[in-house]
Amino acid sequence: MAWADALAPMRSAALARIARVQPAAYARTRNHLDGAVTGLSPYITHGLVTLREVLADVLQREPLPVQHKLVFELGWREYFRHAWAHAGDGILHSLHPGPLPDAAYGPLLPPDIRQARTGVPVIDEAVRTLYATGTLHNHARLWLASYVVHLRHVHWRAGADWLAAHLRDGDLGSNHLSWQWVAGTGSSKPYLFNADNVARYAPAHWHSPGTVLDQSYEALDRMARDARVATASADIAGAVDGVATPEPPLLAAPPxxxxxxxxxxxxxxxxxxxxxxxxxxxxxxxxxxxxxxxxxxxxxxxxxxxxxxxxxxxxxxxxxxxxxxxxxxxxxxxxxxxxxxxxxxxxxxxxxxxxxxxxxxxxxxxxAAPTLFPPVERHCASFSQWWTRATRGLERAEELL
Known part of the structure; x- marks a missing residue:
């Protein structure tokens, strides 16, 4: 898949990827794991290129409205920096209550999730892909976080710390605030997904029929809000036998x-x-x-x-x-x-x-780090609030430049 390709650690490789961006295909297919995503996230996270450079290069080839999905996604990254600037270390703690009190969630990520042997194909494939490539499609990140928090009742911070550690593009603002968005501690409701959603957007070997995900959103919502959810089934407790995928060791100092x-x-x-x-x-x-x-x-x-x-x-x-x-x-x-x-x-x-x-x-x-969008001084608790203020009066993406 394009998003799992090897990423050369060079600015020239980032510029080559920008040159291949197809905005229409991105807007149409970005939620599919084999969609026309950009693969630029590690380069943006580590500052080899800036958001402004990405948009300027794309606009040399075709004009875009400011409301285009590609511009929208660039906005999410800048919004996370906005939220981090206002909350500081608060992004490492629940911004507001979620479906359950923080104390209702387990503090540790279970071994079966870490070892990709939950028996739920979409979760195990996501973990294996993460370890093998250091990257993961955004939709798969949302699925993984939702499963960890809402079906396994593990605290979002345990999952967020683990995922940030293994991502090549691990950014504390984008990662931890995304987990809070999924958890419902940084959004108005929990993010849930089911087996049908996976079947729509993922390749066949990710599909998960007959698992805990194979039920209605109403049933999943009840599980997310019930602190007494039984953990006896293999799908939930991770009691599935199988070959463990080793977790790459984490180093506090360079090799x-x-x-x-x-x-x-x-x-x-x-x-x-x-x-x-x-x-x-x-x-x-x-x-x-x-x-x-x-x-x-x-x-x-x-x-x-x-x-x-x-x-x-x-x-x-x-x-x-x-x-x-x-x-x-x-x-x-x-x-x-x-x-x-x-x-x-x-x-x-x-x-x-x-x-x-x-x-x-x-x-x-x-x-000051370079930015793309006009500054929004007032703290915005949601992306929609920030987006409205950051793009007020703008129609064409080129106006951002």
Missing amino acids: ADLGLHAPDAAAADRLRGREVWLVHPWALRAPPPDLADGALVIGLYLREHHQAWPWPAARWRWVDAAMAVVAPQRWTVDAAGLSGALAGAARVRSVDDPHVTRRLQPVAQLD
């Missing part, structure tokens, strides 16, 4: 063979009086053209972040391959070590991003 180290004792002297541009994993683009002559470009992995949010080796390698193109010198360092190494620099700059803002603010001037 040793990447050769990344903390700055040495002489780093502060080498940087003294110099301008420094810091490249972090969410802005893997070339430095801006206004850097001073002789400015140093340094790639950066902050230990505190990766200790809290580890990655599988495949994501480390993908990100570092992209980072090496723009920053041959790369550090893995804690906040204190970074502060010491940069203490004598004349000026330190980087790109703002909520994954790293808190730890970079004390040492660097943070340039």
